[in-house]
Amino acid sequence: MPWIRSHFRWYAPFYPSAFERFDFSGYDAILSSSSAWAKGVRVPEGCVHLCYLHSVSRFLFDYDAYVGGLGVGMLARPLVGALVRWDLRAAQRPTEMIANSRTTAQRAERYYGRHLDVLHPPVDIERFTKPRAPGEGFLVVARLLPYKRVDLAIDAARISGLPLRIVGDGPMRAALERRAQGAPVHFLGERGDGEIAEELSRARAVIVPGVEDFGLMPLEAAASGTPSIAFRAGGATESIVEGATGAFFDRPTAQDLAETMRAFDPVRFDTARLRAHAAAFSTQRFVATIRGRLGALLDAR
Numbered sequence: 001m002p003w004i005r006s007h008f009r010w011y012a013p014f015y016p017s018a019f020e021r022f023d024f025s026g027y028d029a030i031l032s033s034s035s036a037w038a039k040g041v042r043v044p045e046g047c048v049h050l051c052y053l054h055s056v057s058r059f060l061f062d063y064d065a066y067v068g069g070l071g072v073g074m075l076a077r078p079l080v081g082a083l084v085r086w087d088l089r090a091a092q093r094p095t096e097m098i099a100n101s102r103t104t105a106q107r108a109e110r111y112y113g114r115h116l117d118v119l120h121p122p123v124d125i126e127r128f129t130k131p132r133a134p135g136e137g138f139l140v141v142a143r144l145l146p147y148k149r150v151d152l153a154i155d156a157a158r159i160s161g162l163p164l165r166i167v168g169d170g171p172m173r174a175a176l177e178r179r180a181q182g183a184p185v186h187f188l189g190e191r192g193d194g195e196i197a198e199e200l201s202r203a204r205a206v207i208v209p210g211v212e213d214f215g216l217m218p219l220e221a222a223a224s225g226t227p228s229i230a231f232r233a234g235g236a237t238e239s240i241v242e243g244a245t246g247a248f249f250d251r252p253t254a255q256d257l258a259e260t261m262r263a264f265d266p267v268r269f270d271t272a273r274l275r276a277h278a279a280a281f282s283t284q285r286f287v288a289t290i291r292g293r294l295g296a297l298l299d300a301r
Contacts, residue, residue, distance in 0.1 A: 012083060050297060091112040101234075103212075104118075105117070130198055134201075138261060140165070156254045212235040218236060229257070231252055
């Protein structure tokens with residue numbers, strides 16, 4: 001579809017019917033991985049549906065950030081209202097749901113009325129084998145969307161005078177590039193896995209300036225032996241061990257982040273301990289748990 005990558009939210013009204021039209025006749029079990037739409041698939045009678053939930057749909061609890069991606073302001077309210085109604089119905093369809101974090105589980109209980117167990121996402125440790133060689137620069141790896149708060153990191157780089165590299169693309173890129181003029185900020189655009197691993201190995205620290213549902217980046221950084229700086233909220237509080245794998249800033253302001261960046265000393269963080277922390281979130285642990293839960297659902301049919 002035209003402009004689907006750069007303006008994927010324009011297609012939001014069509015996603016529910018697209019997912020509902022998948023034909024799963026003949027299947028005994030469906031495993032969905034959902035941040036919004038996949039939980040709403042329809043399955044045949046007798047088929048079990050296990051949904052791994054990455055996020056409660058953002059248009060339920062973060063309207064301004066979602067509509068910022070649509071670019072239509074108040075005109076989107078009727079559209080988003082219809083999506084909310086569909087989403088609340090769709091969240092009741094899976095036989096069982098598992099949340100990727102306590103943050104997601106708490107939102108699911110609040111908005112969907114469902115109690116979810118938590119299984120943290122896996123980290124592909126094998127991707128991050130580059131020798132650690134930290135420089136002076138900090139790194140953000142993120143989709144350039146409003147809720148990611150990359151603007152905070154840009155402003156903090158300007159205040160602190162410390163270099164910042166940004167990997168990622170998205171609807172806000174042009175606005176963020178304008179904001180970064182004159183600041184020690186370099187936009188790299190989208191990069192492949194190998195290039196991201198290289199950037200991680202050279203970063204003084206990875207910065208996570210927004211509130212993440214879970215956020216794999218602190219763990220991928222840890223797998224590289226690199227510590228993180230994150231806003232003390234959301235999933236980062238589950239993936240970062242303060243003082244051992246990273247540091248937090250407590251107010252969502254550029255000044256607070258800048259002060260944390262200035263005071264940050266990567267030498268205080270042990271590379272082996274960082275990598276051991278990431279290894280606890282192994283793919284093998286994740287797959288075994290999902291298989292066990294799916295098997296239990298099939299046995300209970």
